[in-house]
Amino acid sequence: MIRATLAVIALALLSTAARADETSATDKLRILYSTRFTFTDDGLPLVTVEIMSGKKDVKLHAKGGIGVHPDGAGGSTIESDGGEAWTITVENAKPAVLQDWTIVETLQPDDATGIAAAMTRWKERGFDPRSFEIGTVFGTGGEVIDTREIRIAVDPVAAGKGAERGQAIAKRFGIPTSVHQELVRRPSGMIVARSGGTTIRNPSVLWFVPKRATETLGVADVPTNTGGSQLETGTEERRYWGSVYVTLDHEGMLVAANAVPEDKLLAGLVPAEMYPDAPAEALEAQAIAARTELLQKIGRRNLTDPFLLCSTQQCQVYAGAGKEDPRATKAIERTRGMVVLRDGGGLVDIRYSASCGGHTEDNDTIWGGEADPSLRGRGDDPKNAATRITDENLDAFLDGDADAWCAKGKQAKKKFRWTERIAGDDLNARVAVEYPEIGRVKNLVAKQRGVSGRIQLLSIKGDKGAVDVSGDLHIRRLLGGLKSTLFEIKREGDAFVFRGAGFGHGVGMCQMGAIGMADAGKGHVEILKHYYRGTHLHKLY
Numbered sequence: 001m002i003r004a005t006l007a008v009i010a011l012a013l014l015s016t017a018a019r020a021d022e023t024s025a026t027d028k029l030r031i032l033y034s035t036r037f038t039f040t041d042d043g044l045p046l047v048t049v050e051i052m053s054g055k056k057d058v059k060l061h062a063k064g065g066i067g068v069h070p071d072g073a074g075g076s077t078i079e080s081d082g083g084e085a086w087t088i089t090v091e092n093a094k095p096a097v098l099q100d101w102t103i104v105e106t107l108q109p110d111d112a113t114g115i116a117a118a119m120t121r122w123k124e125r126g127f128d129p130r131s132f133e134i135g136t137v138f139g140t141g142g143e144v145i146d147t148r149e150i151r152i153a154v155d156p157v158a159a160g161k162g163a164e165r166g167q168a169i170a171k172r173f174g175i176p177t178s179v180h181q182e183l184v185r186r187p188s189g190m191i192v193a194r195s196g197g198t199t200i201r202n203p204s205v206l207w208f209v210p211k212r213a214t215e216t217l218g219v220a221d222v223p224t225n226t227g228g229s230q231l232e233t234g235t236e237e238r239r240y241w242g243s244v245y246v247t248l249d250h251e252g253m254l255v256a257a258n259a260v261p262e263d264k265l266l267a268g269l270v271p272a273e274m275y276p277d278a279p280a281e282a283l284e285a286q287a288i289a290a291r292t293e294l295l296q297k298i299g300r301r302n303l304t305d306p307f308l309l310c311s312t313q314q315c316q317v318y319a320g321a322g323k324e325d326p327r328a329t330k331a332i333e334r335t336r337g338m339v340v341l342r343d344g345g346g347l348v349d350i351r352y353s354a355s356c357g358g359h360t361e362d363n364d365t366i367w368g369g370e371a372d373p374s375l376r377g378r379g380d381d382p383k384n385a386a387t388r389i390t391d392e393n394l395d396a397f398l399d400g401d402a403d404a405w406c407a408k409g410k411q412a413k414k415k416f417r418w419t420e421r422i423a424g425d426d427l428n429a430r431v432a433v434e435y436p437e438i439g440r441v442k443n444l445v446a447k448q449r450g451v452s453g454r455i456q457l458l459s460i461k462g463d464k465g466a467v468d469v470s471g472d473l474h475i476r477r478l479l480g481g482l483k484s485t486l487f488e489i490k491r492e493g494d495a496f497v498f499r500g501a502g503f504g505h506g507v508g509m510c511q512m513g514a515i516g517m518a519d520a521g522k523g524h525v526e527i528l529k530h531y532y533r534g535t536h537l538h539k540l541y
């Protein structure tokens, strides 16, 4: 009986879907691709996060059964008798059509004069420029959050060719460029879900929700290199709060994504970012930083994907449900809706690293671009807040500075000060991969240091030539994976000895320092104001 009813529903659905494809189904998809997000009934942002892409099939499982929603939350539901497990495949898939543009200028959305002038400027240079809006805007708690930016872009080429084209334009006009990817046509295909004798088809997307609201949904064969360690390459079943939808990626393969309330997402993220046994005030600072970072990212990346955030290390370390820790979850609940705002308005561009080593760094030293007033480096030792670390005082800094917030605590020690020794042959082999022309390495010299003493420009002198190397991560990797670029270089025989401080780029919040401050009785407000200058906390929801 149930099965017969289902068949009727499925049939009805098919005909409706076919007819309504150009209207309601298209609208549902538009939401997946938009930079906007909705709020749950509970008043929390509902965020869509990629689980996995490039799949031929997706297998879902929930003990109490799964409701299938062809049109997303609020739409009609199909209940099946054998509905504990579903296998989803795709038929007649067509890949997306994408193209790369070269971004030549970035402006604020309210700068109409500037935008018009930029368009004219690039027309006069012989291009046919287009403006793209990225970011999002939402109002809540008496505050309007606006993360939008206008990109002026020129010279569209096939996807993948944009970087090369951008370099040519950068060279010709002497400007920095980057790539904007445009989705010219969304991928399409018939999503087919099977459970027992039931088959459900819907164009381009199907949503799945556990029937019991208190249950998570299991997704089989999720690659473990998304979220957590990048070194593992296996797969495992992962569980997710909220709903899971299956749609198509650029290649027309299946992508599974999770529409998850903000608190559940943060509960999966925060324990991966900070030891859950850290003091409560430090966890609360981390929770507020993570929430601010999350809202800042929405609508500014994954612009051509059917989700707001990807789950890999570069986006967000999210591995679903089951990674929660009660202390971190409590910190998220207690700081509900709280974010770090610039005193002049707008979300802070949140950055943090494990240990600043006693001095935080300026954002532009590490990543280039414009100086961010809320991301200025300063001493993490209250007595030396204004001291700049230079070649002259570096030795004394590395010997001392025991009063820095990140110097304290047993987990802090190894990150605060470290020494790495690399044999001459090993260093030569590493350098020769990238710079074979300079010959055998004779000497390494810090040519330029940031305010914390982190090396911005490293000169490598060889017996056949020299090269100047920049980029925080690049320098660290080239030298065998050093914890930071805050180091001095000595020779011991043939070996190079690096004596250094800190773990990570050192910009924004020092996590070990946050723990040190909390241990000393400081609250999350004071911690965040110490690491993000000219900012205040605001409760958005």
Ligand SMILES: [Zn+2]
Binding pocket: 355, 356, 357, 358, 359, 360, 380, 404, 405, 406, 510, 512, 513
């Ligand atoms: Zn620190």
